[in-house]
Every structure is written in C-alpha cells, then in structure tokens.
Amino acid sequence: MPKTAIVTGAASGMGRATATQLVKEGWDVLALDRVATEFEAHGETVRTTAVDVTRRDDVRDAVAAHVAASGNSVSLVANVAGIYPPSNLADFTEDLYRKVFDVNVLGVLNVTAEAVAHMESGGAVVNFASVDAFTVSPGQLLYGASKAAVVMLTKELALELAPRGIRVNAIAPGWVNTPGNEATGRMAAAAASIPLGRVAQPEEIARWVSILGSPDARFMTGETIVLSGGNVLR
Numbered sequence: 001m002p003k004t005a006i007v008t009g010a011a012s013g014m015g016r017a018t019a020t021q022l023v024k025e026g027w028d029v030l031a032l033d034r035v036a037t038e039f040e041a042h043g044e045t046v047r048t049t050a051v052d053v054t055r056r057d058d059v060r061d062a063v064a065a066h067v068a069a070s071g072n073s074v075s076l077v078a079n080v081a082g083i084y085p086p087s088n089l090a091d092f093t094e095d096l097y098r099k100v101f102d103v104n105v106l107g108v109l110n111v112t113a114e115a116v117a118h119m120e121s122g123g124a125v126v127n128f129a130s131v132d133a134f135t136v137s138p139g140q141l142l143y144g145a146s147k148a149a150v151v152m153l154t155k156e157l158a159l160e161l162a163p164r165g166i167r168v169n170a171i172a173p174g175w176v177n178t179p180g181n182e183a184t185g186r187m188a189a190a191a192a193s194i195p196l197g198r199v200a201q202p203e204e205i206a207r208w209v210s211i212l213g214s215p216d217a218r219f220m221t222g223e224t225i226v227l228s229g230g231n232v233l234r
Contacts, residue, residue: 002028004072005213006063006115008107009081010048011037013178014128017202018078018209019046025210027076030066032059032111034081053081053107060114067118076213077115077125079108082147084130084180086139097142104146108153112168121165124213127154129172129224131232147172151224158222167221169212174228175199195230 005022009015010031019031020041029046036050051062067074082104087096112125132140133147151170158168175181175190177199191199205227211217212225226232 001072002026003075004028004030004067004070005076005078006030006032006066006074006111007078007080008032008053008111009128010046011035011039013080013180014173014176014202014205015078015080017206018080021203021206021210022076022078028070028072030063032062032081053111054102056110056114059110063111063114063118073120073123074115074118075120075123076209077112077119077123078209078213079111079125079127081107082128082130084140084143087142088139089141092142100142100146101149104143105149105153108150112157116161116164116166119164119166122215122218123166124217125157125161125166125168126209126212127168127170129154129170131172131174131226131228133172133224134226135232154224155222162221167212167217169217169220169222170224171205171208171212172224172226172228172232173200173205174226174231176205177201193231194228198229200227200229 005027007019010019011033019029022029023041031046031048032051033048038045038047049062051058127150129150130147132144133151154168154170
C-alpha cells in the first residue's frame with residue numbers, strides 16, 4: 001500500500017515538481033493549492049484540492065477526508081506554499097504583512113498540525129524556507145522575515161515532535177526556474193551571480209523532499225538545507 005504525502009502549493013513551480021516526484025516514487029499524494037487544477041505526473045493525473053492553507057478548518061477537513069478515503073496515515077508533509085510580494089519600510093502595509101505571514105508562517109503551522117494528527121512514528125515534515133532567511137534581498141522586507149520564521153519554526157517543531165519519532169527539516173532554495181521567478185525578469189542576472197553559473201530547476205529541489213522524507217535521513221531533524229548553487233555559504 002503506498003504511503004501518503006501532503007504537498008501544498010502543488011499547482012505550480014516547486015510544489016508541482018514535488019508532487020510529481022513523489023508520484024513517480026509511488027507515493028499517494030494529497031495535493032493542496034488555493035485553486036483546484038490537475039496535471040499529468042508520470043502517467044497519473046494529479047488533482048489538487050482547493051484549500052487555503054491559512055484556513056485551518058479547511059485544511060483539517062481535506063486531510064481527514066483523504067486519510068479516511070485512503071485508509072493510510074500521513075507519512076510525509078511538504079509545506080511548499082508561499083508568496084513573495086516585494087515590500088520595504090516605505091510601502092509595507094498591515095494587510096500585506098498579514099497576508100505574507102498568514103501564508104508563509106501560519107500556513108506551515110496549520111498544515112503541520114493537522115497532518116501530524118494522522119502521522120505515526122517515522123513520519124517527516126519538510127518546510128520550504130528560502131535563502132532570504134539567511135541573507136538580505138533588497139525589497140523583500142516581509143518575505144525575508146517570514147522565511148526566517150520558518151527556519152525557527154522548523155527547529156521548534158523538530159524539538160516538540162521528536163518524542164513521537166517525527167522529524168522536521170527545511171529546505172532553503174535560492175534562485176529556481178519557476179514561473180514566478182521568471183516573471184521578475186532577473187533570472188539571467190541571478191544565474192550570472194551564482195558560483196555554479198545557473199539557477200536550479202524545480203525538480204532538483206523536489207528531490208531533496210524525497211531525501212529528507214526517506215529513512216536515509218532518519219537521524220536528521222531541525223536542520224535547514226541551503227540549496228543556492230554556492231550563492232549563499234554559511
């Protein structure tokens with residue numbers, strides 16, 4: 001019987017690549033996104049369930065319904081959903097602050113809380129932070145702060161869930177070839193600044209979800225893996 005994984009932000013970019021990777025490996029994937037859609041992944045149709053991760057009741061209902069239908073507990077969570085509107089001290093608003101932190105921070109908490117209610121020992125949570133949690137990007141005041149919060153949440157949750165045998169780690173991608181990043185018009189300049197000379201592909205990032213969720217990483221928890229092509233060394 002396939003193991004169940006939950007992937008948020010699954011309709012596009014790194015979330016879609018993650019869902020596709022897990023389907024390829026034989027996982028039963030509950031794909032969540034704000035908008036219901038579907039896509040082909042290795043011969044299977046993946047349908048995303050329309051769920052706003054900032055609404056915990058909706059997350060709870062979606063997870064419980066999938067677990068009941070599949071008969072499986074949850075073995076892996078990939079909290080990929082995130083937003084990154086530009087902001088600085090001169091133009092940020094309270095509404096923008098709440099929107100960024102609700103999706104990027106509260107969303108991680110909501111999904112993790114509801115997923116681990118159906119998770120047994122040996123399960124894993126993989127949060128998506130960002131290199132902006134460790135280095136300053138001009139014009140990303142709120143986004144950088146939200147992703148720094150994800151890094152600390154990862155540590156706190158790892159400590160809290162360790163007695164249950166549940167591991168929590170994070171990935172901090174740098175520049176990745178996603179539609180959102182492409183729309184910035186800065187991909188070529190970004191690639192030129194990266195020591196390895198290119199940006200990452202979503203599939204490269206998705207592979208790390210599999211690694212962190214596998215038994216190979218069973219003694220690793222509370223860590224954040226930076227995937228920046230050498231652009232951020234710490």
